[in-house]
Amino acid sequence: MMAATNTRPESQPSSDKAAEIWAVLAGVLDPEVPAISVVDLGIVRGVMVSETGAVKLQVTPTYTGCPATALIHEIIKAAVISAGYFEVEIEQVLSPPWTTDWISQEGREKLRAYGIAPPVGEAAVGKALLFGVPPQVSCPKCGSNKTEQVSEFGSTACKAMYKCLSCAEPFEYFKCI
Amino acid sequence: MNIYRDESNPLFQYVVGLGDDALILGHRWSEWLSKGPNLELDIAASNLALDLIGQANLLLEYAAEVEGAGRSADDLAYLRDTQDFRCHWLCEQPNEDWGVTIARMLMFSTYQYLRYSALMQSTDRQLAEIAAKALKEVTYHRRFAAEWTVRLAQGTDEGHRRVQNGFNILWRFVPELFETSGGERTLANDGIAVASDSLEADWRETMDEVMTKAGVSAPETSGRVMASRHNGHHSEHLGHLLCEMQFLQRAYPKASGATW
Structure with missing residues (x-):
């Protein structure tokens, strides 16, 4: 089943700061398909910000051998640091596994336009x-x-x-x- | 007594076995690069290799964690010798031609499909998650192999001869797919691993379905396991494969690690 809009992780930020970071990530494009963002693609699964401003991100790979995985982690980190959050940690999560169902409706239209x-x-x-x-x-x-x-x-x-x-x-x- | 059989850490041995299968078969697929029958299949080969090596990476990372000896996934892939590998003989056999390669892929991706499907129920959360992820890729691989088996066999006489030849050469490795080691059995009883022999009936059913549709047959062999991967026994082909796969890390040990 396609994840309904209201169950997508970006629709339920855990705090105002997390919402701000989700917005930053919505501008980070997939390096191999630079038409859609990592959020549209559905590979960002969680954004947690501590009281001190330390950011923990949960990211899942599309395919296990996707050679862009390391690069995606780097550009995500860079974007969050540029937004003023200097302590960023990325945790790779595998569950639930990514499928194309995770691509947002908006992402699908962007792909088509591209x-x-x-x-x-x-x-x-x-x-x-x-x-x-x-x-x-x-x-x-x-x-x-x-x-x-x-x-x-x-x-x-x-x-x-x-x-x-x-x-x-x-x-x-x-x-x- | 066997000097290579190490049952001190059955979970490590089991996960290494899963990872080695993906790594070695992935390497075999990478050998097709620039030599594929046509451009599309060359690209297909690189995609299949990439998926399998990606699975190997997740599995060997986990194996390294289970071992807890400070080795990394790269150390396990590139700095072990043949007797420490736990892959199936089927995976290490040479590609030969496209017919043999496809026959092997059908046999092994069907096996991986069943093994990962069952592992999704593992009580080991990490294994269950890796299996769920890998299953999506293997489902695609199996379909690719099934369609190519039929396409070759139903196409020209030459295609039929070659894919049939693949099954003729490789069928002797069927029994080892279902050989269940003591360590694996214990883990399976605990709900962690999948006992290999529990996959046999479903494997034969799928193979029968595809091979019947293709019009190829399994050769008559009285195959049995002569030497076991669980003891670190391998065919001569694995050594040759490792010579190429591990060359860089062994020739330049100081440069290995994060710098690659």
Whole structure:
């Protein structure tokens, strides 16, 4: 199930200072998909600020081997420090595991505007199928539903390659996991 | 008495086994880079390698923590010798060609799928969380391997011959998948680990489903476990693999660590 807007962690800041940091993070873009923020992507799971202003962040990886993970931690840290919080600690959390369902509605629209088709449907649950049918993805350029999968792997772990049969544009699809 | 069997810390041995499987299979996939059958599959290979090495990283980090001897995940990956690895022989076998590589991936990703699914119920929270994360990736890997098995086998005679050859070569490693060590059994009884032999029926059912659909068959072998990974026994291929994988860290030990 897609996390409802009111259950997303950024909608429930633990304090005013935490709300301020959430706002800062909403401006930190994913280095590999610089169209959406780390908050839209749903990888920031918690922001805690102590009385002395020490910040503890909980961040989860998209894929276990995502090579951008270390870089994402660095730029998140840098952004929080720039906002005046000099003591920042990042804790990597694995649970609940990230899926594309964690991408916010707003994030999905930003992806589409950037030229990446957002994930279609919900991540597979229960007994996953052995043989998959590629999802029906609409072209982020012209909106046509006549598209086909070129490869289920793309330039980063989280994307597949598609092409539009109407406007002939190749495009990337943020695949569902 | 076996000098390599170390049952002093069964949880460490078990988690290292999970991590080594992912690490060694991930390394095998990385060997396809720049040599893939086409550009898309070259990219697929790098993605599969990345996922597996990511899983290895989480698992070996946890193993290092369980061991509590001050070793890091990198130390475990790059500074152990063959007899201290606990990966399955199936993972360390050479890629050969795309048919063999796909047959192996179907066999092992099906196994990993079942093992991670069961581990999600582990009473060890860390293991359960890693398993839940890894399962999402392995589900995708298994589908990739199942579809390629069918595509090769139902495509040309040459494709059929090659993927069938993969199963012919690799089927002798099936029994070791289900060999359950004493330490693993004890951990399983405590709800921490998954006893490997409990996965066999489901594994055979999935393999049968895909292989029937593809029109390939399992060779007749009276395979049995001759030498056990649990004792640190491996085929000669693991040593050659480690020569390449561990070269940098061993040649330049002073530079290893955070500087990479």
